[in-house]
Amino acid sequence: MPLLPRHGAIRLKPALDDRDKGIKLRPPDFGRPPVWLLGSSGYSAQLAAHLGFPLAFAAHLADENLEAAVALYRAKFRPSAVLDQPYVIVSSGVMAADDEGEAQRQSWAYSHAMMRMSQGKSFVVPTPEEAESYPYTDREQQIIEMWDAKTMVGTAEQVVEKLNARQKHINADEMMILNLGHSPAAIHRSTELIADAYGLPQNISE
Structure with a gap:
């Protein structure tokens, strides 16, 4: 499964003339980042197709x-x-942990924040303990379960299996992941576990 884009970067001349503006650009010529369109609907897909851009679909x-x-x-x-x-x-939204239960707790906290966002409230991600003790209404429970189902949760092996299945089903050229949870430590650990499961090098130069 390719994890890095294969299309080339677009070259773009500097927009400012440093002789007129007193600005020195370093380097004087630079490569523009690859252009792609991020969307989550059929309209976005049609726009990307019309423009001839790569489509990044927000399945999360x-x-x-x-x-x-x-x-x-x-x-x-x-x-x-x-x-x-x-x-x-x-x-794709993901959350991996050494323990499947901890991955679910972190994911549930993130889904709680998305539920609050749908209500027009603050969507700062709560701690797992705060999310677990929250007195949900039936409707809130439905909303949070809907959001939680969008995230691939479990051990690294379980998450990678789900990612691989999605890549194969869609025949995606590239897979992007968002680690969705409460604590930076859990998010970093999820990234580390998934990278290790794919056998990615610790140093990008390797």
Whole structure:
């Protein structure tokens, strides 16, 4: 499963003339980051196809739209100066931990924040303890369970199995992950576990 983009960067001349503005650009010429369109709907997919951009689909927000949107993007794609054929990036919410129960607790805390966001309230991610002790209404329980189902949760092996299955099903060119939880330590550990499960080097130069 490719984890890094294969399309090349676009070259762009500096927008400012440093002789006129007194600004020195270093380096004087630079490569523009790859251009891709992030979306979560069929409209986003059609726009990316029309512009000939790579599509990064936010499955962490709208996994229910993933399959149809990617199919629409591929069917409507127009080659451009940026890209000669469709290129699909799938962004997935994940939370891995040494213990499956801890991964679920962290994910539930994040889903709690998303539930509050849907109510127009502060969506700072609470601690797992705060999320567990919250007095949910039936409707709030439904909303948080809906959000929680969007995240791939478990041990590193379980999360990687789910990521691989999604990549194979969608035939994605690239997989992007968002580690969704409460504590920075848990988020860092999730990243570490998933990287180790894929056999990624500790140093990017390796």
